[in-house]
Amino acid sequence: MAIKTRGLGKGLDLLIPDTAFKEEKTKIIERVVEKPVEIKIKLSKIEPNREQPRKNFEEDSLLELAESIKQFGIIQPLVVQERDEYYEIIAGERRWRAAKIAGLKEVPVIIKKYSAQEIVEISLIENIQRENLNPIEEAFAFKKLISEFDLKQDEVAERVSKSRTAVTNSLRLLKLDERVQQMVIDDKISTGHARTLIVIEDNDIQYNLANRIFDEKLSVRETEKLIKNISTQKEEIKEKKVVENDFIYKNIEERITSIVGSRVTINQKKNNKGKIEIEYYSNDELERIFELLQSIEN
Incomplete structure (x- = not known):
């Protein structure tokens, strides 16, 4: 390119x-x-x-x-x-x-x-x-019309004789990392390429992909496939991590259950937080569990 x-x-x-x-x-x-x-x-x-x-x-x-x-x-x-x-x-x-x-x-x-x-x-x-x-300055011009004149996107679209979708897509380019925006300005990548990169939240990954597009002269369709593969890989890693964590938590649940003598459930939350639930089926069993925990404390 x-x-x-x-x-x-x-x-x-x-x-x-x-x-x-x-x-x-x-x-x-x-x-x-x-x-x-x-x-x-x-x-x-x-x-x-x-x-x-x-x-x-x-x-x-x-x-x-x-x-x-x-x-x-x-x-x-x-x-x-x-x-x-x-x-x-x-x-x-x-x-x-x-x-x-x-x-x-x-x-x-x-x-x-x-x-x-x-x-x-x-x-x-x-x-x-x-x-x-160029596409980036066009986007900034739309943004300025909205911010300076308090116009809505559909009003801007009407004034500039473009569809609202075109205005919206143009404004979305401003979500790109500034380095990627400059690559659009310099015609290193097209707006089609740029729009596919918007879904990448990490700025460094986004910029590295933009450089790969330029270096390997990838088409927009090839770029879409590349990003889809990256997203799929991320989901697979995430699912694998969930499965691995489930196995670990299940093992811990079984070990605590064997110690307490009642069913134990670990409920996972975000940021490695969660809670442990111990079931009991009678007041006597509750008292037994309480005495067991008390003995551990002593």
Whole structure:
């Protein structure tokens, strides 16, 4: 399986198609670009938004954009917000990074003022519209929509024109060990492989299996068989352990019964705990057992 390195972040049209979210996107976009006043600001005065959902940027793509900027300049201005000593990027971090590579000293911007919620909205929409999100960032985008906007999974599914099952399956990827998530990002394993690994609770075993999938170039079907075999082996070991323990406890029951002279039952519980029950069938027998135990104490 070939490795294709790509950063977190693909673009918002895959997540929020025009048909599903067109009116809401239009309102937000109109809010951003309504009667824009474009000015130029030094690159050194601009900094990225720390809450930007996209953390990594594909180097080859940035280099291509930088070459385009050298030839044609920045066609669409960045959208920024004024902070105390700098301007924070709300939309256009990729253009800002490419402009730095291209050697520009200043870039065109539109300065706006937003609430914290509007910044989150615009950042998400800009990323989902303009980039192709990898599966993990798509999952984080869904999670952010749920946590930031208090949306339910079915509401997210409706907004992004996906089935609720697709959203649920995407969110489940976030249960994976972070090392496995990175392997999905790097295209070392597919989302199909990743979903089969979710049932493995131990993070180290999960990661080792992910590496085995990559090293042995296992298909999703082969991975499912592998995990099924591992689960079967675990059940067999568990059953074997139960049988072995039963034999030990039965032996102890018989030995205590022979000492007490009445039937003894050991009831097992979790964490190696349990209780011992001694049966008696008359008050005389109870008194006999009591005297026997008392004599052991003495």
